[in-house]
Amino acid sequence: MRYSKLFGKTVREAPKEAQTISHKLLYQAGYIRESSSGRYYLLPLGMLVMSKIIDIVRTEMDKAGAQEMLTPVLHPIELWKETNRTRSTGFELTTVKDRRGAKFALGGTAEEMIVDVVRKFQETYKDLPFNIYQFSQKFRDELRAKGGLLRLREFMMKDAYSFHATEADFKREYQNMKQTYTKIFKLLGLETVIVESDNGYIGGEYCHEFVVESEEGESKYFTDGHGYFAHEDVVKFTPSEVKKDEVLMPMKDVEGKGIIGVEELAKYLNIPVEKTTKTILFETDTGQVIAAVIRGGYDINETKLKKIVHCHEFKLASPEVVRKLTNAEVGYAGALNLPREVKLFFDWTTANRTNFEMGANKTNFHTINVNFDRDLPIPEKFYDFAIPNKGDIGPNGYQLDIKKGIEVGNIFQLGHHYTSLMKNAHFTDKDGELKKYYMGCYGIGIARTMAAVVEKHHDNKGIIWPKSVTPYDVHLISIGTDESVVKRADEVYQQLERQGLSVLYDDRETARPGEKFSDFELIGIPIRLVVSAKTGDKVEVKKRTESTHSTLEVEQLRHLG
């Protein structure tokens, strides 16, 4: 490809809203442009990288025995009604009506569609197992889209769905996909960790995320350095111990006007932070108000809490609701004397404490020296909805560390979730009986993976593509406009292509050498070749990651592809 004719050339400035490295570099180097917020054009360079990622994913999925197919983008809404997902997807479903009034969802995930096509066949145990997958644009009407390709509203995804006669057979495929995914990401230049995570809107009982560690990622997970990786939504831990007092002190209300936050409060009351308590009121999607009670120094994980409360959505109770139910301004709620209509949920960080503090349900007042049993009934159950702190002990007895990462893939056990909710989703088993398929599903975000590669492979000058996904094998630069140089560079370009290398050839006659060199660094092709008046019948070769160059015959470049 002659750079002079490439559509989508480099620019010096990134847009103001670009905050992540991958967004900036992919923009400046001419890989992407924004269409609307969260929806991007892939320019020709970006398309080449995307295609290479897709090819690698496809090759490994096929090797693993999966079969590619394609579903329509418009999903009949009736299918989503069968599984009660029209309101509980976790992402906003975008729907359209056609001119005949039929309603469709824009596909954000395809469990219903795939079960639908499978149930059109009279399968028997002999046809099982199979794993079918597709590459297609997915639509998620996210509230916030940011970070370039890291969080999109429309994006290319590989989604796979496996069908089995038994759970045991599914478990074998789950391992197969785990290994396949690890291999795929490795081929793409990404080290991933496999993180236990929340099944969310997908259903099923357990699932894992493939995460690339990165400060730009939105996945917060914990690891104990001994093989335990868990997303904050599912992480298990033991809260730090709180020293118990031998004597239970008399409970009393203390004024603490205008004190904000547990740190300040603890200091004011002269108690350790772990004796403070936060009581937070939420309104659920069914109109109920609940109070979540957690130890000061810990934060609530809303996903954990939603699961405990059995609701899809909730929000912080409004000041009006708080005032009505606690008789106090926001900031002074406590579990004592709340109306019975407010259901209480105690996090287990609040257990095993004595003489602890709580909001007094009275503006400006806190109650101190509260004790379970004496002042407050011991809850039937202490729940786990807290986010651990760094250093808390994980389930295997080791201290937990906190990490952030980019979720590039995920694998889900679905079990009989969809095949129970959807009619006729069964096969004929050996015994002649109709049985529900046991299912799994497996996704890779292709566009986000592309951004993750850039997050991990760049320097302060630009992108450094791994060889597996570089848009072109080599970046050929001609220096000088002498006829002999131009002729020689043209020859080298053609010879390289004949040798089977793909070449980005910067043939611009008006660009300065410095401009060409910095464009090479920005675009990130791993190998630079230079033809100039000095290179004679050879070519100067330099790697993107090295500062020294060598001089070689064109024939010697054959192996670079």
Add this chain to the structure above:
Amino acid sequence: MRYSKLFGKTVREAPKEAQTISHKLLYQAGYIRESSSGRYYLLPLGMLVMSKIIDIVRTEMDKAGAQEMLTPVLHPIELWKETNRTRSTGFELTTVKDRRGAKFALGGTAEEMIVDVVRKFQETYKDLPFNIYQFSQKFRDELRAKGGLLRLREFMMKDAYSFHATEADFKREYQNMKQTYTKIFKLLGLETVIVESDNGYIGGEYCHEFVVESEEGESKYFTDGHGYFAHEDVVKFTPSEVKKDEVLMPMKDVEGKGIIGVEELAKYLNIPVEKTTKTILFETDTGQVIAAVIRGGYDINETKLKKIVHCHEFKLASPEVVRKLTNAEVGYAGALNLPREVKLFFDWTTANRTNFEMGANKTNFHTINVNFDRDLPIPEKFYDFAIPNKGDIGPNGYQLDIKKGIEVGNIFQLGHHYTSLMKNAHFTDKDGELKKYYMGCYGIGIARTMAAVVEKHHDNKGIIWPKSVTPYDVHLISIGTDESVVKRADEVYQQLERQGLSVLYDDRETARPGEKFSDFELIGIPIRLVVSAKTGDKVEVKKRTESTHSTLEVEQLRHLG
């Protein structure tokens, strides 16, 4: 691929609604399943064929110098407003709103999007020309979807858009694309003719369809056997001559109650059909009523007429409107004495006649011996909105024949149509001036092409894929369940794959040989291989198109790929 594990096996019966051969065969052989009307699942076998078609199109587009990219599916509606296409697309635009209220069109064609991404760059004449293309799902909310993959509401399309400094440079690219398309279709096993056609909702001045002759096609076109091919919407011709009478007879009204159609009328009135006249009233999208007047024996082409009337949509006037304007029931309208508010359009088939018939605008009555000038002012202009009859003379002096075909591709001159309507769609020319891009666009319907291949390549037993798009190179069948046969067939399967051939291996132990053979014929892979107790250390080889077979060593099959 082991057939036992393939998702999407053959079935004996096609669905009742399947009327075309390609719909029936693609369904029965396990290539497609319907999701909703006009939207199909591509099963794994179908996906393999689609991918091969895409690969061929991509390879040839790249060779022709085009660059692949990708636009979002959701197009900001503002872009379609810039070009006034929100109501004049020719297909129903499907729109969606996101949760923030932003409105989008589901992409049915991408001129606006592509101009939008191009204008984000400060291009100069040195960056031109370029041709950018994509493969993506397109959405057209057609009133009728039928024929399986022949007429879809959601379909895979390759659409390309070229940008030029001058018309001359565009014309070079138009020829380049013409040749590229012809080559692509030839590689896919399709003979295409290049038919002058209507630019429709795309804009621009001229365009051509690539058509595969077929009775199942919806494109009606004319050819003179001497290189003239024109779609009925744009065909030029000379109507057959009508013998003129020497004496103009007195005009009079004749009763003709209940006579339907011009044939019956001509017989009743004892005049030739060509002396009859049809006057048809239409209501346009702006609420105007027009009367189209055409000679009996000719039909109106609505696309030609709409262009003459300058309206996007019209419909036959309702009986109420006809009654009000003609004072008669439907069937008796004529150009005589119509209210002035009805604008008259005369087709040129009505010219050069004497003593002709017309509806009398009186229920049950026809006026005969009408003559221009004497009874009716000679129209300022006779228009061309008739469909020629077979045998009419084309523009080059030869008789026209009528054909039907499947439109698999099209190429459009767009000129400055979009770059005039859209702001800032300009480049800097050599003289430093900002100039509008000169554009062309070029489409291939990938799914429809797949159906066209089946329409042209099948027999009464099933599909016969051209080698270029076969889902697998060879179809291996094991006959018998003896351990030695199974072992030998497994070995051959592995050996063939090692040799680089893709194999569909019918390894089913319970299927009868006859069943396996007819599945082979239905699925349509061009080469059948059989391993049985009789084949020993060789393999029986038979082509799908031949009835004789030979016996070869596995190594000798290497060349079949």
